[in-house]
Amino acid sequence: MNKISLRGVTKVFGKQPERALDLLARGMTRDEILRKEKLLIAVHDVSFDIEEGELFVVMGLSGSGKSTLVRMINRLHDPTSGSVEVDGEDVTRMSASQLRELRMTKISMVFQHFALFPHRRVWENAAYGLQVRGVDAAERRRRAMEALEIVGLTNFADAFPHELSGGMKQRVGLARGLATDADVLLMDEPFSALDPLIRRDMQNLLLDLQRDLKRTIVFITHDLNEAMRVGDRIAVMRDGAVVQVGTGGEIIAEPANEYVADFISDVDRSRCLTAEQVMKKPLLTASPDDDLRDLLNKLSELEQNALYVLDPAGRILGVAKDHRIAQAISQGKTRVRDVLIREHAEVHPSTRLINLSRLAAQDRVPIAVVDDERRLLGVVPRATLLAAIAGEEEAADAT
Ligand SMILES: Nc1ncnc2c1ncn2[C@@H]1O[C@H](COP(=O)(O)OP(=O)(O)O)[C@@H](O)[C@H]1O
Ligand SMILES: [Mg+2]
CATH class of the missing domain: 3.40.50.300 (P-loop containing nucleotide triphosphate hydrolases)
Structure with a gap:
């Protein structure tokens, strides 16, 4: 509305x-x-x-x-x-x-x-908007104290403005705005x-x-x-x-x-853009019962070296990596569930890129962007992340 x-x-x-x-x-x-x-x-x-x-x-x-x-x-x-x-x-x-x-x-x-x-206490300053409105004294004090608690100034409620730093004074201003219930x-x-x-x-x-x-x-x-x-x-x-x-x-x-x-x-793009704004659809995902040989073929066709394995609801169970798949096949294993590992990073769509870059440094699997139920929404490969921060178009073959 x-x-x-x-x-x-x-x-x-x-x-x-x-x-x-x-x-x-x-x-x-x-x-x-x-x-x-x-x-x-x-x-x-x-x-x-x-x-x-x-x-x-x-x-x-x-x-x-x-x-x-x-x-x-x-x-x-x-x-x-x-x-x-x-x-x-x-x-x-x-x-x-x-x-x-x-x-x-x-x-x-x-x-x-x-x-x-200057001659009124911090709480009285915070309550100023209420006084103008004709709210009675006890109620003013109560509401001002609530607002001061929100801005972290409870301990200074009875101090005078000259005892506060610039930042604290500004918080009193914020409290004054909040106390009015506007x-x-x-x-x-x-x-x-x-x-x-x-x-x-x-x-x-x-x-x-x-x-x-x-x-x-x-x-x-x-x-x-x-x-x-x-x-x-x-x-x-x-x-x-x-x-x-x-x-x-x-x-x-x-x-x-x-x-x-x-x-x-x-x-500063890294502080402005969010995971949601740069994420891509994963090229390939798998379920635990998929066949390892099929998957290895698909991975090599797409020139990918890892993928996310999801449950039927789309939640991440783990990651399957190509070298582990190859190894498992040579040991006679056939199902994706045999190669699952959990060593990826999951972030919320609203996570800022600056916080993604810290994760990307630790891990070579594209970062997973998940919703509140941990369902996979998209992935952020390292190259995508770097290109987004630099403000460049990503090279077509880089992931
Ligand atoms: N009361 C006023 N009388 C005459 N000119 C004004 C008055 N208030 C603002 N201005 C002029 O209007 C323009 C916009 O000002 P303002 O809204 O204060 O801009 P900003 O907040 O973006 O700095 C400026 O050129 C300013 O000088
Ligand atoms: Mg102005």
Whole structure:
């Protein structure tokens, strides 16, 4: 279900902003309108849907319109044209009191440089959104403590902000967002001010939280690697327009234009792509009762040296390797079950390639990608893995 829907959303800054829409319709470019009319089209004709429970990233260089776009979702900015729906209600038509209600109950916002109140304790800071809502003191304390526990700050609940490191302060900001129970969190570059290691911790924390809480999160970043790491889907912005929306893997595999291709050229692919995105169908599998001679023939025809042996449900029983098969045949054995060994690696479809490369170094059998019931979904041969990380087409005969 769509939690948030944007249709043709445009925001123009300047006097009589609507004029810019006419000028655009008459074919004037964004640059000309800025130069000649002093009207800045910060966001131009943006449409997309965000699903309930999705972690949706808006990514783009500084000045590309990310903050302006996201601030139209809770109407901190009024769109010049277009509609913004949250749970099917158009926020552009809401009255002042409806808006207040929306911001207090449904949407909360976490900023990069959000202000902690220096003379209030950590838990009071975390409870700020609740106080604004008029929640009573005992309930505020209880909910703030819950949120602080989630972000790992229980022991600092009664401390003051100056006693916290930068990363811890940012976690208080996250707790403040969580404590409100809002279904939608808007996060405007929440980690950009943090140093890289703390930032990575915060990204992991966010992903862990999201696994349990399943809020709808709109997360802004100018950092492509961060976008790829945390986003279920990513909208790439340039000069106010959204130039592509897709999963990290989709954007890497098929950049919509040269701008996006340039942008992703130095992305860390090993941390973005998942096993599912690069796996292949196994050329050959066997069951335990298959005949060893037949299998050896098939293997040599396909120029493979090993295969996965599956039970009737498709679960992996083990691996059969060509040299062991040949040896077993010479010892008078006939069935695949006689040569089964278990020395392969199994991974979940969502495993990142960086974690596969560690496994590939240990083992010459293609890595098995399995579902929750351990059924074989596909394999990742070493050559496939290396080619994917390098961003190259794989040589046709290499496996
Ligand atoms: N309140 C405002 N008044 C005028 N121009 C603004 C305002 N807010 C943002 N802008 C301009 O709109 C463009 C997009 O800004 P912004 O949405 O903050 O981009 P980002 O968040 O991607 O860095 C920039 O050129 C910025 O200078
Ligand atoms: Mg911004």
